[in-house]
Amino acid sequence: MIRPLTLPLLLLGLASVLSMMLSVGIGSVALSPSEVLAVFVGQSPDMHQTLVLELRLPRTLAAFATGGLLAVAGALMQVLLRNPLADPYVLGLSGGAAVGALFAMLAGFGGFLISGSAFAGALLSTLMVFGLAHGTGSWTPTRLLLTGVVVAAGWGAVITLMLAISPARELPGMLYWLMGDVSYARTPWPGLLLLLLVCLALVPLGRGLNVLARGPLQAAALGVSVRPLEWLVYILASLLTAAAVTMAGSIGFVGLVVPHMLRLVLGNDQRLILPASAFAGGTLLVLADALARVVIAPEQLPVGVITALLGVPTFLYLLYRSR
Amino acid sequence: MNAFRRPLMSHLNTRDLVIDIPDRPDAYPLGLTIEPGQVWGVLGPNGAGKTTLLHTLAGLRDARRGSVCLDVQPLTTLPRRQLSQQLGLVFQDRQDGFPATVLETALIGRHPWLSPWQMESADDVAMAERSLEALDVLHLKDRLVSTLSGGERQRVAIATLMTQAPHTWLLDEPTNHLDLHHQVAVMKLLTERAKAGNAIFMCLHDLNLAALWCDNILLMFPDGEACWGPADRMLVPNALERLYNQDLETVEVDGAPFFVPKRS
Numbered sequence: 001m002i003r004p005l006t007l008p009l010l011l012l013g014l015a016s017v018l019s020m021m022l023s024v025g026i027g028s029v030a031l032s033p034s035e036v037l038a039v040f041v042g043q044s045p046d047m048h049q050t051l052v053l054e055l056r057l058p059r060t061l062a063a064f065a066t067g068g069l070l071a072v073a074g075a076l077m078q079v080l081l082r083n084p085l086a087d088p089y090v091l092g093l094s095g096g097a098a099v100g101a102l103f104a105m106l107a108g109f110g111g112f113l114i115s116g117s118a119f120a121g122a123l124l125s126t127l128m129v130f131g132l133a134h135g136t137g138s139w140t141p142t143r144l145l146l147t148g149v150v151v152a153a154g155w156g157a158v159i160t161l162m163l164a165i166s167p168a169r170e171l172p173g174m175l176y177w178l179m180g181d182v183s184y185a186r187t188p189w190p191g192l193l194l195l196l197l198v199c200l201a202l203v204p205l206g207r208g209l210n211v212l213a214r215g216p217l218q219a220a221a222l223g224v225s226v227r228p229l230e231w232l233v234y235i236l237a238s239l240l241t242a243a244a245v246t247m248a249g250s251i252g253f254v255g256l257v258v259p260h261m262l263r264l265v266l267g268n269d270q271r272l273i274l275p276a277s278a279f280a281g282g283t284l285l286v287l288a289d290a291l292a293r294v295v296i297a298p299e300q301l302p303v304g305v306i307t308a309l310l311g312v313p314t315f316l317y318l319l320y321r322s323r
Numbered sequence: 324m325n326a327f328r329r330p331l332m333s334h335l336n337t338r339d340l341v342i343d344i345p346d347r348p349d350a351y352p353l354g355l356t357i358e359p360g361q362v363w364g365v366l367g368p369n370g371a372g373k374t375t376l377l378h379t380l381a382g383l384r385d386a387r388r389g390s391v392c393l394d395v396q397p398l399t400t401l402p403r404r405q406l407s408q409q410l411g412l413v414f415q416d417r418q419d420g421f422p423a424t425v426l427e428t429a430l431i432g433r434h435p436w437l438s439p440w441q442m443e444s445a446d447d448v449a450m451a452e453r454s455l456e457a458l459d460v461l462h463l464k465d466r467l468v469s470t471l472s473g474g475e476r477q478r479v480a481i482a483t484l485m486t487q488a489p490h491t492w493l494l495d496e497p498t499n500h501l502d503l504h505h506q507v508a509v510m511k512l513l514t515e516r517a518k519a520g521n522a523i524f525m526c527l528h529d530l531n532l533a534a535l536w537c538d539n540i541l542l543m544f545p546d547g548e549a550c551w552g553p554a555d556r557m558l559v560p561n562a563l564e565r566l567y568n569q570d571l572e573t574v575e576v577d578g579a580p581f582f583v584p585k586r587s
Contacts, residue, residue, distance in 0.1 A: 222407050
């Protein structure tokens with residue numbers, strides 16, 4: 001808690017920039033870092049300009065925003081549920097979003113309507129879980145967690161049903177959405193803006209969250225207004241996750257693995273973990289997306305497959321090493 | 324700024340307070356006044372409502388009837404943060420969700436005193452270290468709390484309250500898990516704080532610690548009855564035998580009564 005906060009954040013910020021440089025340089029036409037820099041100062045061939053500014057940069061920024069949103073949402077959920085293994089989807093949010101998106105695809109809607117429907121599904125699921133867990137007025141982390149897990153299982157059944165009755169030509173698109181794919185992102189700006197705003201809003205809440213992580217009674221005894229703070233965290237985390245899912249489908253493991261890895265390395269001060277999650281989650285997804293584009297080029301893999309394949313062994317290794 | 328020696332004096336008092344234990348008839352209403360400089364001991368068998376009383380006094384639970392006031396202001400009308408500058412509580416059981424070091428844990432006590440934008444200053448760290456020193460756990464400051472023994476954790480919890488530096492200290496069995504030496508050290512520390520002007524109010528299970536260190540006693544009987552007053556008037560064999568439903572032998576050691584349970 002008294003460790004200097006700036007050095008790790010500077011390093012992570014630097015890593016973010018480097019990963020983005022790499023990501024815009026990589027692909028069917030490879031660009032060297034100096035060629036990428038030339039694009040940004042406006043001294044390069046038109047083809048490079050178009051390639052970077054109109055195709056690769058928006059996608060890279062969308063990947064960064066998605067990863068950052070998911071990781072911050074995961075870090076918040078972990079504090080709210082006082083469980084270091086909670087993730088942003090633990091409350092059934094991605095299931096609701098997926099049902100919304102698949103429904104829009106089945107109905108033959110395109111682009112914007114798929115995103116809108118996913119967002120509506122995510123919010124519906126959030127309200128449902130919260131309402132049910134609230135019940136007679138006493139929601140505990142365990143109850144919230146159980147309600148979320150059961151609702152998620154329910155969504156899972158609906159998703160399977162929808163896949164089973166869908167026409168074959170719709171299936172690939174649906175599966176890509178379910179595994180998460182940044183190429184669905186239409187524009188990175190709302191996501192990036194939301195990420196920035198939430199990170200700023202969390203600065204004054206950081207120490208309160210540290211206290212809240214010690215349990216609600218202890219937090220109340222130390223002057224934290226527990227219920228309003230828990231509500232705020234819940235709403236913020238849901239909003240972040242809904243935004244991420246809407247942008248790029250349900251990408252797994254970023255929200256679980258990134259904050260947890262950071263906690264193992266940097267400790268448990270939320271004032272450091274939350275912004276660090278934004279940078280590290282963004283960087284991870286930018287790199288994973290770059291990999292997804294080149295592994296079987298010219299075909300692309302859904303980025304969710306890459307995050308899972310990279311995330312699972314890394315996470316298990318860290319867990320194994322940390323006793 | 325030395326928060327250990329604030330002149331702020333406020334005393335906690337209750338008016339016709341009936342604590343709320345679900346499915347239990349009303350207990351005898353309590354009219355306690357906990358003055359600066361006093362050391363209170365609360366005695367009673369398991370399940371008599373000692374912890375519920377402490378939580379009610381700390382404003383963490385609603386009372387069934389009556390009120391708890393800080394001076395003349397009801398706790399329910401005080402902002403939480405302001406309340407936690409006046410009143411602190413050591414819980415009987417603690418949960419640790421995320422790993423934290425001993426120093427980080429003690430520093431949490433500064434939360435009520437810092438604005439949302441402030442980081443802990445060197446003064447705050449020094450204060451936390453002084454508290455850890457007073458509880459003889461400073462050498463553990465970089466250890467994770469989860470790796471400590473029960474008694475060490477208990478002392479870290481008391482150090483956290485000391486770092487919080489409220490005027491009124493509520494403690495739920497502060498000598499739990501402590502070895503004999505540290506039991507005495509903690510009781511000494513608490514009476515020193517009382518001499519410096521703090522008010523101490525704690526639940527205890529050890530009659531003899533209460534007899535040695537407390538000047539006021541509250542007895543909570545299993546049937547909901549209660550009585551309170553100066554220690555020498557409360558700690559009489561008849562009352563204590565009824566309190567615990569246990570026959571006692573009383574001996575005198577250095578002028579203080581010493582209670583020993585009879586074998587049969």
